[in-house]
Each structure stands twice: as structure tokens, then as C-alpha cells.
Amino acid sequence: MKKISLYVIFAVITISISAQKYEGLANTPPMGWNSWNKFAFNFDEKVIREVVDAFEKNGLKDAGYEYIVLDDGWMTKERDENGNLVPDPRKFPSGMKALADYIHSKGLKFGIYNCAGNKTCGGYPGSAGNEYRDAKLYASWDVDYLKYDWCNTDKKHAQTAYSTMRDAIKEAGRPMVFSICEWGLNKPWVWGKEVGHLWRVTGDIANCWNCSYTFRKLSTHGILPLLNIRKHDNLRKYSGPGHWNDYDMLEVGNGMSDAQNRSHFAIWCMLSSPLILGNDLSKMQWETINILTNKELIDINKDSLAIECFKYKTLWNIDIWARPLKNNAWAICFVNKNGFKIKLQYNWAKHIIEDEIFNKKLDCSHEVYTLRDLYAHKDIGTTETPLEKEIGKHDVLMLKLTKKEK
Ligand code: GLA
Numbered sequence: 001m002k003k004i005s006l007y008v009i010f011a012v013i014t015i016s017i018s019a020q021k022y023e024g025l026a027n028t029p030p031m032g033w034n035s036w037n038k039f040a041f042n043f044d045e046k047v048i049r050e051v052v053d054a055f056e057k058n059g060l061k062d063a064g065y066e067y068i069v070l071d072d073g074w075m076t077k078e079r080d081e082n083g084n085l086v087p088d089p090r091k092f093p094s095g096m097k098a099l100a101d102y103i104h105s106k107g108l109k110f111g112i113y114n115c116a117g118n119k120t121c122g123g124y125p126g127s128a129g130n131e132y133r134d135a136k137l138y139a140s141w142d143v144d145y146l147k148y149d150w151c152n153t154d155k156k157h158a159q160t161a162y163s164t165m166r167d168a169i170k171e172a173g174r175p176m177v178f179s180i181c182e183w184g185l186n187k188p189w190v191w192g193k194e195v196g197h198l199w200r201v202t203g204d205i206a207n208c209w210n211c212s213y214t215f216r217k218l219s220t221h222g223i224l225p226l227l228n229i230r231k232h233d234n235l236r237k238y239s240g241p242g243h244w245n246d247y248d249m250l251e252v253g254n255g256m257s258d259a260q261n262r263s264h265f266a267i268w269c270m271l272s273s274p275l276i277l278g279n280d281l282s283k284m285q286w287e288t289i290n291i292l293t294n295k296e297l298i299d300i301n302k303d304s305l306a307i308e309c310f311k312y313k314t315l316w317n318i319d320i321w322a323r324p325l326k327n328n329a330w331a332i333c334f335v336n337k338n339g340f341k342i343k344l345q346y347n348w349a350k351h352i353i354e355d356e357i358f359n360k361k362l363d364c365s366h367e368v369y370t371l372r373d374l375y376a377h378k379d380i381g382t383t384e385t386p387l388e389k390e391i392g393k394h395d396v397l398m399l400k401l402t403k404k405e406k
Contacts (some may be wrong), residue, residue: 005090008021021166022175027241028302029274031178032067033060034147034249037278039206041073041122044091045099052106054281061108063293064302065277066206067145068103068179069111072122081126084137084346085114096141104142111177112138116161117152121216126152127165135168143176148196150182158186162195179246179274183218184230189238189245198246198274202229205248205278209260209394223264224337225253225357236308237357239272245308246274253279253288259395262375265291266398269301270309270321270333296363296374297398300331307360309333312353318391322353324360330369332362336391343390344397348383362401369401 014169033051035043051068055061074096076086087096088313102109114134115126127134127148138146148165150158156385162180169176180188188199206213208222221229226247238247247268252261268275277292284292300323307332309323321333330353336342348364355361364383371380371387381387382404391397 004077020170021195021197022170023242025175025177025242026244028306029244029272030067030145030198031065031181031275031276031298032069032109032145033065033281034069034071034111035073036071037115037205037249037251038254038280039093043070043073045094045269048099050282050294051280052103052108054284055108056106058281058284058289059293060277060281061106063295064298065275065292066335067109067111067276069113069145069276071113071147072115072120072124072149074112075124077124083130083133085125085134109144110142111147111179112141112143113147113149115149115151115153116156116158116165116182117150117154119152121149121151128153128156128161131165131168132171135165135172136290137174138176143174144210145177145179147179147181150185158182158188159191159195163194166195172255174249181246182214189233189235193238193243196242197242200246200248201233201235202226202248205251207251207254207256209256223256223260223267227267234357236310239308240306244272246275247271248273249276249278250277250292250318252291253277253284257289257394258287259392261288261291262398263394263396265294266297266375266396267309267321269297270323270331272301272303272306272308275301289378294374296372296377296400300325300374300400303331307355307358310355310357312351315346316342318342318345322355322362324355324358324362325400328363328403331374332399332401334389334391334397334399336393338396339393341390341392342365343388345386345388347386372400372402372405374398375402 080173103110117126119126178196180196183203184201192199206220206222210224212220288360303325305326309321312322317338319335323331353362369383
């Protein structure tokens, strides 16, 4: 009897030890860069080193970006004779440890990609059945972040598959941010908090404002359609410090107009989405750098209240997003979806905005707030007078409202 109860206690302790992710790695949404959106399978150590150098040169590191993540395409098509993954020697002749050392020497962090299936989406060896071996290998390279995809998984149970990899990371003994990338198919927001630090909520982002198309049998969506996919899932209550809804990597700097880039970045900050850049950092236009390093916007993304925004309403085809911030402040973001510029007229006192989930209220008929334009970096008055502001085609007016003490 004694023996049995000891066994039970041991089993309970083992289960609870194995059922933990590394905590404290993503108290704010992770920020970094990933190779996929711009380079797909065509990247090598030269590209990555240029990206690392651009982090410093263009002020991205100072703005808070830290992870450099190699997506699909970094390995050879077969494991070696010991069953280990092999970095493609043509792309990475110096090996992964040397690359990790270079990244770390610049004060940045190193991330890598694999997949819960037998093969990755690009047909490289997946981690199914090799989770513990692969996690150990990543740990030996000093990997800090693992993005884990969902291609070729047949009938696998998502929560179980992702939990296995989480446990493998834990056993490998190196803290890694664990990025769940199963496109929101199995409601990762419900179980993801215990398993990873961020979870994709949709299929892949596409580099366009308002288009959708199928790529490799998966639907991809531009900025506007992507934001509509989870309209009825009420995701915002699941996101918070250590466990974030991931609206996918950014397309800022990949060819959309400056106005569209400004809107895209502002909305991702409002959503508390991880900010993982997806453009060629070594060839950025001035305005792209300006957008991506906007500290005032990044501060909204990282706000310690960690409340994801919601769409308050749409007026004259202008989406109005609202987000409660710490110290009773609010962020309000007006996105002009019209194909022409428009003069916004907005009487604050007449729009009482209520966040019923987090129990917050913006009532400008009783309280006065000062207004700051976060792209212009200017204070532009208070909520006492109606706002009149021209917003360009697909552009955004991104405001922070700070309560005025009486
Ligand atoms: C999936 C993921 C993408 C990217 C590719 C790589 O489509 O969702 O983010 O990792 O695979 O093949």
C-alpha cells in the first residue's frame, strides 16, 4: 500500500514537472526577424549575417527586436547516419553553432524552425518521433526560440504533439521561446498557454492589403482579410504575458504602400501580436525603418496591462480599434479602408467605448483626455473638442489618450 502511494506521488510529480514550459521568456510579445516572408527557402549564412548587422545599423536592436529566426529551408533533405538534423552545408558552411555565436556576440538571440509532422512544409525532415533528439541538438547550438509548424501531421492530436515538443525542450535544459504554428486549426488559444509562448491564430499572411490566395493548399490572407478570420472567436481574452495570440509575421517593407505599412504595423501593436519582421533588413527604405522603430507604437504593443485591442466600430469605412492601457490611458486607431483620403470627424463625447471583457470604459463625456498622435509624435489637443483629421487612403491615425487630472 505504502509502495503504491509513493508511486502515485512520484507519478504526479513527474507529470507536473513534464507539463511545464519555460516561464518568463515572453512577458511582452516577442520581437525579432524571421527569414520566411522575404526569402522563403533562399537564405544562407551571408543573408543572416547581413540581417544581424542591419539590426544594429538601423536601430532595430535599440527598438527592442532581438530574435533572429531561421525558418524552413535551413537543413538538408535527410538526417545523418545518427538520426540528427543536418544544416545545409552549402547554405551554412560554418555550421549553426558558429552562427549562433555570431548572433549572441551582437547581443541578439537565435531562433530556428521545425515541424510537428514527418516533414516540414517545404519537405525537409520534421521532428515527429525525434522531438527529444532535435531539442537536444538545438540546445547544443544555443538556440533561444523554436517555431514549430503543422504540415504533414496526418491525424496527430495538436495539443499532444506540441506538448511533446515542449517537454523535449524542457528536458534539453535550454530555455527557448516556443512558437506554436498550427494556424489556429485546433483552437491553440484554449490550450496553448500551458504549452507555448505564442500561437498562430490564422493561416499565412500574404504581402498585400486586401487579397487572399491559396499557396501549397493553404489559404493565405492579406492584412484586411486576415483580421476578419477570427472575428467571432473572441480571442482577446486568451492573450497575455507569456502567452500571445500571434497574427503572423510582418509584411512591412515588402512592397505595400507606406500608408498600408503604417496601418499594418499599428494594428499589430494594438493586437499585442508578436512583432516578427519579415522584410530584407539590409535594404530598407527610410520610411520602413521609421515605422518599425517607432518606440511610441512599440510601447503600446508592450503595454503592461497586456490587453489586446478590439474593433469598436466602423464609420464611413474607417475601422476604429480600441485598446485599454495602463494608468487609465487608451490607444485608439483609425484605419481608413477607403481607396481615397477622408476627413474624419469624431466627437469623443458621443462615443462611449466599453470593453466588457476587461471591464474598462472610455467615457469622454465625463473625463477629459489629452491626445497624442503616435506617428506624428505630436500632442494634438484634447477630447473636449471633436476631432477633425484627414486620413489618407489606407492610412492610419494612431492616437494615445491620457487622462487629464482634474
Ligand atoms: C507554413 C508556416 C509559415 C512558414 C512556412 C515554411 O506555411 O505557416 O509561417 O513557416 O510553413 O514552409
